[in-house]
Amino acid sequence: MRRRAEGVEWRGDPGYFIRIDPASCDGCGDCLRVCLGSCFTLGAGKAEVKDLGSCMECAACWYACERGAIILSWPRGGTGFATEYG
Numbered sequence: 001m002r003r004r005a006e007g008v009e010w011r012g013d014p015g016y017f018i019r020i021d022p023a024s025c026d027g028c029g030d031c032l033r034v035c036l037g038s039c040f041t042l043g044a045g046k047a048e049v050k051d052l053g054s055c056m057e058c059a060a061c062w063y064a065c066e067r068g069a070i071i072l073s074w075p076r077g078g079t080g081f082a083t084e085y086g
């Protein structure tokens, strides 16, 4: 079961705003280790986006991937991670 913190919500369908370039990914797993949302999985020696429904848009995966395999954009306005604390 996914935990929800007070004052935090995920709005609408953000789409797949984070993608992985399989040609660049070497399966090191660093993105899995830094992701607090458990958004990735490893399959066939490559990382895959599992579920962005708990992504906090922190970009830690993008920073951690030394091979530049993570293609990061942002959810459409009004969707995705939101907090009432700004």
Ligand code: SF4
Residues within 6 Å of the ligand: 020, 024, 025, 026, 027, 028, 029, 030, 031, 032, 046, 047, 064, 065, 066, 067, 068, 069, 070
């Ligand atoms: S950090 Fe980059 S290279 Fe490593 S598994 Fe994740 S996407 Fe692949």
Ligand code: SF4
Residues within 6 Å of the ligand: 018, 034, 035, 036, 037, 038, 039, 054, 055, 056, 057, 058, 059, 060, 061, 062
């Ligand atoms: S932006 Fe943050 S929460 Fe979202 S997939 Fe990357 S590391 Fe995980």
